[in-house]
Amino acid sequence: MLNFESDYLEGAHEKILARLVETNQEKLSGYGRDKYSASAIDKIRQATLCPEAEIYFISGGTLTNALVIASLLKKYEGVIAPETGHITTHETGAIEFSGHKVLSLPQTNGKISAEQIREYLEQFWADDNREFMVFPGMVYLSHPTEYGTLYSQEELKMISAVCQQYKIPLFLDGARLGYGLVSPESDLSLPQIAEYCDVFYIGGTKVGALLGEAIVFTKKNTPDYFIAHMKQQGALLAKGRLLGLQFDTLFTNQLYFQISQHAIDMAMRLKQGLLAKNYRFYLDSPTNQQFVILENKQMEELKRQVAFSFWEKYDEQHTVIRFATSWATKQTEIDELLALL
């Protein structure tokens, strides 16, 4: 059966597996103190054009978000996020578990604007009763967003400027960062993201790795004793080599970008095909997640032949579903899907 349920259906890119096999017998220090982690850090510093970047590898996205946010915020602070942000909706309150509130703002196509953030911050700081409110201590964005959309360079730059003005860090959740960077509609490069954000993460789990996300602190702003924070939140893997080696491979010879490009090519082929067949899209996504509005009956029929994600009810007769491509999607799969639709 065809399967477009998510971008984490397969194992890892074959080059990663090959290197795991190749280096398996080496005895290496634990907890990220191995040479492959060091090498991955170097390569990410180069790829971000940020020689001062401080980089840590974590097993998954929710843990990464919880760790970055809890380690950067003061106890009375919360994090501004779109109401559709992953931390707002789909992490079972991991941020609140660590004691912090997600301050959610209304979204447009999964995004929030510099203007919204500025207004929120202005109102907060103008309020004489602000000590009775959660202090906005950080801004969280996803890029691409949970709806596959992208911030433009101008948008991110302006959000960054607001954060700087109010002296709060800007944190970008890049669980699908690769797919955003190579999108034809993206005008944001990895070095620009490193420039505008105080901290972000480069997603591995959804972009070719078995597991793993790379946190990048870009302004010499890693919280003191970050390893202690990692250990305390259960985020320090004994065999850190497993994460280091994967990122080392992904950032060798542009592999991360190449495999991302493939996923985007597949997504665009799907999108063009669907447009040609007059399918309606829930929104215009330039990345690897495509949201299509189907009649409920049609959706039920499709289900028998294709796995996809139910996204949300559109109206009584229609449903929004998601097709996700990935680094592993084959062109024949896209063509089969289009033939079916």
Place this chain on the structure above:
Amino acid sequence: MLNFESDYLEGAHEKILARLVETNQEKLSGYGRDKYSASAIDKIRQATLCPEAEIYFISGGTLTNALVIASLLKKYEGVIAPETGHITTHETGAIEFSGHKVLSLPQTNGKISAEQIREYLEQFWADDNREFMVFPGMVYLSHPTEYGTLYSQEELKMISAVCQQYKIPLFLDGARLGYGLVSPESDLSLPQIAEYCDVFYIGGTKVGALLGEAIVFTKKNTPDYFIAHMKQQGALLAKGRLLGLQFDTLFTNQLYFQISQHAIDMAMRLKQGLLAKNYRFYLDSPTNQQFVILENKQMEELKRQVAFSFWEKYDEQHTVIRFATSWATKQTEIDELLALL
């Protein structure tokens, strides 16, 4: 250079890597809903002779401990543990981070006794001011302990009886469980552990896996919506297959036990060799961690040729160091080490 620093120096057992490669292209559902996780659960149910066991796979030990403890305790409860327990000393307060106190008891060779636990519980429940104290809501043991020692069947049975009497769960941290089960001095089988404990985990990270621990709830006592707890604490991997497949492999044809046996054989060879050379042991460990008392000068010299763990100061002139063997230790390494000493 020789390296006996820990039991997580290498990658994974070759059979695990082979299967990762073999199954890599399969499209599988995420979050542990894949067939390999299902198969691993079946095999662990068989190996524990506990057909009702409920089993979950987690990436590492600290996260496992934090998750099991936080999900089982009520807010006013803490967990009884030896003062040398991993949760007491070496997890940067991960238990406290989740809001719970570790109620530490004095240890002997890394262990606590049923008698100590009973006395603690008796005193607590006899105290009229107990609502001003943290309620003991669970008992935590490591097996093998952090000092490589083992509970006997009789000891565990008695501790289990105390827990049952006071209606609190007994949780056994089996980060190195394989090495305990096959030790020549062990009289505790895996089914017995499943019988006496309410929940325990089978360590993979230190016993042949790239990463992963298998939590086993043995009494149909999994906390409600455990997946929600996992997600909230960042412990739910997207590609659950990675953990499932590894445990499926480890519990195929007794692999887990075989590779554990190898580590113990190596440890016993080292131990006998050291005894023959009149080395002093800090305590008598029947498992893969051997604690030796060296003169400081001798230790410094050895450091140049062998990596090992500093454990603790013994006195002004002496230090306790640890040699760890593992599933990957080669006999030639032991012999070289003995030749050096």
Place this chain on the structure above:
Amino acid sequence: MLNFESDYLEGAHEKILARLVETNQEKLSGYGRDKYSASAIDKIRQATLCPEAEIYFISGGTLTNALVIASLLKKYEGVIAPETGHITTHETGAIEFSGHKVLSLPQTNGKISAEQIREYLEQFWADDNREFMVFPGMVYLSHPTEYGTLYSQEELKMISAVCQQYKIPLFLDGARLGYGLVSPESDLSLPQIAEYCDVFYIGGTKVGALLGEAIVFTKKNTPDYFIAHMKQQGALLAKGRLLGLQFDTLFTNQLYFQISQHAIDMAMRLKQGLLAKNYRFYLDSPTNQQFVILENKQMEELKRQVAFSFWEKYDEQHTVIRFATSWATKQTEIDELLALL
């Protein structure tokens, strides 16, 4: 200067002070085990027509909310509340500090409806990914609301029915409960509140006491070892007599209702006066808080002679301000204020 800033400007009702003086020398047990606390509990049981009610006295509202919510919720649960609820906006994230998310719903005049709550719960339980979301484990309402408005008997009954259907407790924050109960527009009695709610609190701080709120669990549903929860959250006063005696006094000879009635009489006199002068109200409040829209210039002038609360910007030229009356407001003060306006 006239002062209508809040309903906690004065000390306590004189009868409370008289009894504090009268009983001051008595030696009484601590932590709520004194006879005045026992007597207050009896009287509240009678006033609520709920002989099984379990009652605890706490020093203030935020602590009460944090305690009730944290002690009733499971770790993966949050609390549904209006977006303008006190816990949502003005307690500096006290609920999140205890690890729980406030699940905020859009409000109308400070209220949410049974229909909204039902829909939220339905959608949650219909969602296959619900374990990735915070579980709605309680409903929180304020009565009167933060905007002075009231739930009708029918509204509360329906909300209660939804909660029962989904087996989650309904918690009513009654910081200003007295002012709601005696409002001319209220059709909800104290016994009805006890019937519909699983837990609520009767506010003392804003209704005649020096400090103190009385938590009422109405369904034999007090969390186990609630005293332990209280101690753990710092909510157990050594001299519990101070709270018990005040509630004992407030619930003797209907004092609580009488002084609440006075505040409402004063508020209605103010409201009628303002209506007669064609002032615009932000909304129609039947209780002791009146929200008036003033031109900014007029507001600035008024400030010189009267203290009131800034509430929110209405538009560029106008501001919403709040006048609060209380048990201690004098009729002459109302008349002076009206003369000024």
Place this chain on the structure above:
Amino acid sequence: MLNFESDYLEGAHEKILARLVETNQEKLSGYGRDKYSASAIDKIRQATLCPEAEIYFISGGTLTNALVIASLLKKYEGVIAPETGHITTHETGAIEFSGHKVLSLPQTNGKISAEQIREYLEQFWADDNREFMVFPGMVYLSHPTEYGTLYSQEELKMISAVCQQYKIPLFLDGARLGYGLVSPESDLSLPQIAEYCDVFYIGGTKVGALLGEAIVFTKKNTPDYFIAHMKQQGALLAKGRLLGLQFDTLFTNQLYFQISQHAIDMAMRLKQGLLAKNYRFYLDSPTNQQFVILENKQMEELKRQVAFSFWEKYDEQHTVIRFATSWATKQTEIDELLALL
């Protein structure tokens, strides 16, 4: 019946009640922004000879401890305390509830020494694995201790020096501070305590107030936005006047010291009387708590005529009990008790 159960049996000193009555009708701003709180702050600054002191009033001791500790510690830090410290044993894990571990050290007569603390800190900072351990981020002492004993000036000075060397704050819990300051065996003045400690609190609840503790930050080291911390932990009273006025009264004309002196006089009269009758003391307490070893049978008999606190089992035949005097103890009560014994 005679009652020596605790030092919080009565209401408040009569001067406090008189002023509550006197000022009751005044309309005052909430949340500590009233003139009596301001005046109390001035007087405490004078009494501590610390004009820069920053002072906050809190309703009770456990909440004060939880607030000071949580607001000063970083997430990966814990607080060093004696194993018999109030936070270690009798606050139902309030510190752990806020996410922090109590790092308990062995005590002697309820105290710990500079040497012990230094050694702990030295070992911690020498340990290469320290990021796997809870960082010691503060030292907590009680003065008088839970056993009525006192730190000498020299002892506190040395502990303070260790804290300064390691750049961690020294926090002194002064729930019974008055009784310590006026003890005949004390050589520590209030200004010296302010000098040596980074933060401490002056207990009111046990020394003449209805409730209330005054936190004193002595080194311009109040955590940022402390009011927000207070609100978040439920520690900000609406009618702050209630606390401010009490401390204003206690620090007018040395009332705090005079009533403390009375309690100590009564305790010393009791102690001398008991010594004269050859009673055995559990330890030599120079303050208002006296710990006596009684035969169990004698204890049971005494219970019928006197209320006291059971402290702990001494041996099979004996029990340690506590008699507490207070500002309100009458000389006739002491004499009656001595006559009975």
